[in-house]
Amino acid sequence: MHDFLQQLVNGLSLGAIYALIALGYTMVYGIIELINFAHGDVYTLGTFFSLSILTLLGVSNQLHGAALFVDVAVAVVGAMVLCGLTGVIIERLAYRRLRNAPRLAPLITAIGVSFILENIMQWWRGPSPVSFPQVIPNPGWAIGGIEIQAKQLMVIVFAIVMMVALQVFIYNTKLGKAMRATAQDRDAAQLMGININATIALTFLIGSALAGAAGFVSGVYYQSTWFFNGFNAGLKAFTAAVLGGIGNLAGAMLGGFCIGIVEALTNLKIFPSGNQWSNVVVFSVLVLVLIFRPSGLLGESLPEKV
Amino acid sequence: MDFASLRRPIAGVALIVALAACSGGTGGGTPSxxxxxxxxxxxxxxxxxxxxxxxxxxxxxxxxxxxxxxxxxxxxxxxxxxxxxxxxxxxxxxxxxxxxxxxxxxxxxxxxxxxxxxxxxxxxxxxxxxxxxxxxxxxxxxxxxxxxxxxxxxxxxxxxxxxxxxxxIDSRQGAAGAQFARKLKFSRAYILDDNETYGLGLANVFEADFKKLGGTVLGHDHITKNQQDFKALLTKIAATHPDVIFFGGTTSNGGGLIRKQMFDAGMNNVAYMGGDGISDPEFLTVAGTTADGSYYTVAAPNAQKLxxxxxxxxxxxxxxxxxxxxxxxxxxxxxxxxxxxxxxxxxxxxxxxxxxxxxxxxxxxxxxxxxxxxxxxxDKYGDSTNPILSLWTIRGGKADFVNQLNLKT
CATH class of the missing domain: 3.40.50.2300 (Response regulator)
Incomplete structure (x- = not known):
């Protein structure tokens, strides 16, 4: 039981990172039905951006007091802004012209954009792993024998706050309403005076900004990254989005946590050498869920998608 | 989402990759x-x-x-x-x-x-x-x-x-690793490998030899390709209280990240050991300050000493x-x-x-x-007739020579 709870905590923090990336996948899919394969690479870009900002600020070690909050805030916001802009540029250059093309064209383009981003990052930061400073203090607590570290808590809280903020934005603001309208019926929305291009650009801005934030969080969490990192994380996050019901924000979150937890639980003692089966188990869960609930765990429960 | 629409392009990509892999001719003419x-x-x-x-x-x-x-x-x-x-x-x-x-x-x-x-x-x-x-x-x-x-x-x-x-060869490298580990007074080992030809082979030999020399093997797990998060795996390992974690594999497959995340899982005082797959400077970059206290064997003598x-x-x-x-x-x-x-x-x-x-x-x-x-x-197999192996450790962020063995049989 103790092992189970401990692995649950490990799974939650791993899942939180998947969930943050999955939010971006699901938003873009919700509004233009495009699987943005470049999203995982925007996430890696976020780690590199925040690393560059921290280097500019002269941070190479653990921070304390006011400097901790200021520098972390600058790095997170900076990475979010830069990634958001990257997302908008990608949408403008690669996807907008293909908006009315057959669905395969933007899909292949997305794979192409992913390759371009990977190679830009390889050229910029080199093909080797790059280490990331441990900026936040990392004390650990034991609650009833279950250990949790500050950085695990940070990742989980960060993901939940982001999702709630996004939910509030989409359901309680005018821009959010415009996004929902665009998702439901693009032509009708345009007739109602909604600027479609601006709304879709905004979706990419927010989705990519979230990837930027996730990039910072994962940099702090793993203290290392490399240019190809987004491929695997992107694949898992995409799976999370599909598992939860693609197009559904709460579903992306739930899917991310589910996948993180399933992955961690394969390391329970009752599964000897379970770690090597983690991917098999994750994708088997996905297949099973899609057989019984083709639109994902939460896909059918909400009438509107964003 | 529409999976049917995905199937065709993926098959196409696979075909292109397969064709690319098949191209290239065989020569064998006379040099000019x-x-x-x-x-x-x-x-x-x-x-x-x-x-x-x-x-x-x-x-x-x-x-x-x-x-x-x-x-x-x-x-x-x-x-x-x-x-x-x-x-x-x-x-x-x-x-x-x-x-x-x-x-x-x-x-x-x-x-x-x-x-x-x-x-x-x-x-x-x-x-x-x-x-x-x-x-x-x-x-x-x-x-x-x-x-x-x-x-x-x-x-x-x-x-x-x-x-x-x-x-x-690995049967000698693994044997040397097990001998060195026992000399360093490690008696409880947990074994990991990257599931590649080299890593799995080395880990299996180490496991067999470590047991033969009286050590206890607590478990043997394989990591997956591109795995970045080892927290759950290491949590499980920490509960078995090993003296050393032996990793068969390369730094590029996670050898450095495992060492780093051992500290997150509370295994600050557990030694880490591997084969020549983690003998590269990259290991020091990835593991950073946590690299200290790691050991590795190299299937070559210490050139500086010969x-x-x-x-x-x-x-x-x-x-x-x-x-x-x-x-x-x-x-x-x-x-x-x-x-x-x-x-x-x-x-x-x-x-x-x-x-x-x-x-x-x-x-x-x-x-x-x-x-x-x-x-x-x-020899008749194509293997070296001069099997010298060396053991190295990381001290103060630098590789330091410990010992070498000649396993001539």
């Missing part, structure tokens, strides 16, 4: 001109670069020195170096494609490499078919030369062995302006074996361009060759 080339296939970019480049430097230097000294018959010698890393990691497909490039160039009479055992598995059938001699500085997997695995690699020419190596290596170390530093890597001397020795064979073949051929078959025959007959790693010779 008066330049003999020696192919070098090593990973020199990405996470493997830190160990690949120093290895390549050793081989290139041997070829340059031989060219300077001159070959008989006024022939020239030239290195043809290719990279087998793709997206930053050694790739069997790329290794095979490089090997085809060498084979289709008639002037290539020998080949140095590869660095990784799984790449060798993809290359040996090609050099075997073409009769091109191949000498690896660092492949340690047993199955490349011995037993049914090796026989299946030599399917197209079962009577010909074209593959040799100057380093020792009297026969002093001149090599001096020359290397003068030529490359950087310190010698773990496999530089081995690559130099591999090149020496090929160069000596070419030299002999030219003389046998009346100071004319020799053929691949002649060079291959001479390499196979190598014995008592003086190299920076001691006397090199090959």
């Amino acid at each position: 001109g008066n330049t003999i080339k020696i192919g070098i296939d090593l990973p020199v970019s990405g996470a493997d670069a830190s160990i690949g480049v120093t290895t390549q430097n050793g081989a290139v230097m041997a070829i340059e020195q031989a060219e300077k000294k001159g070959l008989p018959g006024g022939l020239h010698l030239q290195a043809d170096a290719l990279d087998d890393a793709v997206q930053g990691v050694h790739s069997p497909q790329q290794g095979a494609s490089n090997t085809r490039t060498f084979i289709s160039d008639d002037n290539v009479l020998g080949m140095i490499g590869p660095f990784n055992s799984n790449v060798a598995k993809a290359e040996i059938p090609l050099t075997n078919e073409a009769g091109l001699v191949q000498v690896s500085p660092s492949n340690t997997n047993d199955g490349l030369t011995i037993g049914p695995d090796a026989a299946s690699l030599r399917r197209s020419n079962p009577t010909v062995n074209s593959y040799f190596r100057v380093c020792t 009297p026969s290596a002093q001149q090599f170390v001096k020359d290397y530093q003068a030529r490359w302006n950087s310190p010698v890597g773990p496999y530089s001397a081995s690559a130099y020795a591999a090149a020496q074996a090929i160069i000596a064979a070419i030299d002999k073949a030219i003389r046998q051929n009346g100071n004319k361009m020799p053929t691949r078959a002649q060079v291959l025959k001479n390499v196979a007959a190598t014995s008592g060759l003086q190299t920076p790693i001691g006397t090199v010779g090959f």
Whole structure:
């Protein structure tokens, strides 16, 4: 039981990172039905951006007091802004012209954009792993024998706050309403005076900004990254989005946590050498869920998608 | 989402990849001109670069020195170096494609490499078919030369062995690792590997030998490709209270991240040990300050300590302006074996361009060759007759020599 709870905590923090990336996948899919394969690479870009900002600020070690909050805030916001802009540029250059093309064209383009981003990052930061400073203090607590570290808590809280903020934005603001309208019926929305291009650009801005934030969080969490990192994380996050019901924000979150937890639980003692089966188990869960609930765990429960 | 619409493009991509993998011809004609080339296939970019480049430097230097000294018959010698890393990691497909490039160039009479055992598995059938001699500085997997695995690699020419190596094999590296671990008073070990030809083989040998020497193996797990988060796995391991975690695998497959995350899982005082797969400077970059207290074996002697290596170390530093890597001397020795064979073949051929078959025959007959790693010779399997291994540890962020063993049987 103790092992189970401990692995649950490990799974939650791993899942939180998947969930943050999955939010971006699901938003873009919700509004233009495009699987943005470049999203995982925007996430890696976020780690590199925040690393560059921290280097500019002269941070190479653990921070304390006011400097901790200021520098972390600058790095997170900076990475979010830069990634958001990257997302908008990608949408403008690669996807907008293909908006009315057959669905395969933007899909292949997305794979192409992913390759371009990977190679830009390889050229910029080199093909080797790059280490990331441990900026936040990392004390650990034991609650009833279950250990949790500050950085695990940070990742989980960060993901939940982001999702709630996004939910509030989409359901309680005018821009959010415009996004929902665009998702439901693009032509009708345009007739109602909604600027479609601006709304879709905004979706990419927010989705990519979230990837930027996730990039910072994962940099702090793993203290290392490399240019190809987004491929695997992107694949898992995409799976999370599909598992939860693609197009559904709460579903992306739930899917991310589910996948993180399933992955961690394969390391329970009752599964000897379970770690090597983690991917098999994750994708088997996905297949099973899609057989019984083709639109994902939460896909059918909400009438509107964003 | 619509999966049916995805299926077709994926099949198309797979077809293109398959076609690309099949292209490339087989050569085997007679060399023209008066330049003999020696192919070098090593990973020199990405996470493997830190160990690949120093290895390549050793081989290139041997070829340059031989060219300077001159070959008989006024022939020239030239290195043809290719990279087998793709997206930053050694790739069997790329290794095979490089090997085809060498084979289709008639002037290539020998080949140095590869660095990784799984790449060798993809290359040996090609050099075997073409009769091109191949000498690896660092492949340690047993199955490349011995037993049914090796026989299946030599399917197209079962009577010909074209593959040799100057380093020792994993059954000896694993045995040395287990002996060193027991000498360091580790009695409880947890074993991990990266599920590759090299890593899994090494881990299995270590496990068997560690048990034989009276140690307890608490468990054996395999990590997955591109895995970044080892927290859950290490949490499970921490609960078994090991003295040491043994990792069979390479830094590029997670060897550094595991060491780093051991601290997150509360295993600050548990030692970490591996084979030559984590002997690269990359390991220090990834593991950072947590690298201290790690041990690794290298399937080569400590070049700095061997009297026969002093001149090599001096020359290397003068030529490359950087310190010698773990496999530089081995690559130099591999090149020496090929160069000596070419030299002999030219003389046998009346100071004319020799053929691949002649060079291959001479390499196979190598014995008592003086190299920076001691006397090199090959047994009937193509393995080195001089199995020296060394143990290293990380202290204060630097590799530090501990001990070496000669496992001559």
